[in-house]
Amino acid sequence: MIELWRIAPPRGRIVIALALAVLLALPLAADRYVISVLTLIFYFAYVGQAWNLMMGYAGQLSLGHALYVGVGGYVAALMWLKLGIGPWLGVFAAVAAAAAFGAAIGWLGFRFGIAGVYFALLTIAFAEFTRIGFDHLELTGGAAGLFLPFEEKRIGEWWNLRGGQLLFYYLGLALAAGAALLVALMARSRLGYQWRAVREDETAARALGIDAFAVKMAAVVISSGMTAVGGVFYAFYYNNLFPSQVFEISRSIELILAPIVGGLGTVFGPVIGAFVLTPLGEGLTAVTGRFGINAPGVKAVFYGVVLIVIISAMPSGVWPRLAALFGLKDHAR
Template identity: 30%
Template sequence: MSTSTAAQAPSVSRRTSTPMAASTVSMRWNWFLLALTAVVGALLPFILTPAELSVAMRVIIFALMGIGWNMMSGFGGMFSFGHAAYFGIGAYTTAFLLLDVGMSPWLGMIVGMAVATAAAVGISYLALRYKVKGAYYALSTFAFAEMLRLFVMGNDGLHRTLGFTVPVLQGDNWGMFQFSADSPNYFWIGTGFLLVALIVSMVFLRSRAGRFTIATRDDEMAAAAIGIPVLRHKLTVTAISAAITAAAGTLYLQFYMFVDPEIAFGHAVSNNAIITAVLGGVGMLWGPLVGAIIVAPLSDLVAALLRNPPEWLALLSGQSGLDIVIYAVILIACVLVLPKGIVGTIVTRSRK
């Protein structure tokens, strides 16, 4: 199998030579955008107040979840409805190791990523081995997340439905991944995670494995026919996706300091990952970040607007739940008007 891959490989890369050259240019832009993200991330804590920074943290966590989901579903072509599973594994592994073993959350995060990767590869292997496809595959991922949620809810060692509370330490403690409430460190670390996740995505997509993955997504049968080991590449992209999502789980835990089965494995988590990526653009490197910048602060912005509404909106003040309605309207509008997501639509338009 592997020898035939090697033999076929040159012809594949020759065929894709034009996009390769084009992507060298877009690569330059990607690095530029990455640098911009880093600069903005580094400066934001100086501009924002602590409360706004906690909203900005939500943007980062959403973006990481979106990037994770996008890897597997956008680039890998396997629609996942159960990314809560990997997010939850990341958060719960870290919490369990921190509280019951006393392990630093940094190490806990690594272990969580490893466990999530193993779980993702295991499930995907079974699903792909038995050719569970399309909607059925999506349902199997959903079922797995639900299964984990119910398992945790019934497991005494994981505190059942009570969840884990991270003990508050005084002052900044890098070793234990904990800082004072208004510390910018959380945001900087989050930005660091985000940059790493973006770089991993970029490097992966540019690598041979990444190209094979996309070829597999676009036409699995053709890819298999020219000798691409379809299963291996699908599992690889799933593993990367799970690891990124698990890291988001640890970041969530350390910032919010509380996690329970609903927060970690609930449907809302999977939905957030999907909505973020779909709104920004499925299969677009920058899609999830753009999606997160819009989705994560939306409810806060609407709530802030309605707290002291301008005159023409005065009749809406004091109405609770309105932000959810507006959120829904924006989502519906986006799906109708921008079916390829924001980044996807812009790229398509500019190509015409």
């Protein structure tokens, strides 16, 4: 960590310190709406980072990451509702459950040589099975959803993640910053280099003694486990879980847009991507709401257009361009 700070360019240090200071102090000045949009940005920066680790670094395309969000959210919510175990403990079970799903999918895919687009299809299929499964699971309320009771008297119980907007704002900030730090550290580790080798050319990586199967398994397990933490956050923030919403493929897509727009395989890509995309999406919702337009698909269409425009202008994402422009080289690339 100290090493990371030491190698960061001076300008980069200033920008990071300033951004963190502003975000920490912002609730003093900003209104509820801005805080809620920022909370959403942190959420997408976090889950985007988890996905980026698997796709951007290890080169394994998952289009079913909503599965891990959902499993993580459901496990922690159930533990709290049925067993009275709070989310700070429940998160461990959530991570373990999602990592087990990730390991199962990874094992099937990597063991039997299902790669690229076919692996992506496998991840979609698993997310869909799980959605259908949860639709019929009595324990979780099936398709009718699972609700976390919102009780006035419990507000402020941060140990149960019962709190107002500010609690989730700071928790989201900590998650997003922590994930960026974790990815930066891992990218510079032996495993991080082995991931990139496998991403670039698996045959050549294996010829250098890299156990490609083990390395890819590590990526999917870490990524799914990390994503589950985002799921716990989601469940306790929104207080409800519906299989048709959390496991939907559109959720998986939504979660990968930030890293793609921001820059795959970079530490700051998912963060920048979330800061670019989320306000645009929320702004659009606000505008259509203002004019009383009810068009459910408009956000997806809008994201599609934004994605096309940004990727055609900056094929490797916004962050590499920004970094070059302002002399903030991303050492942990």
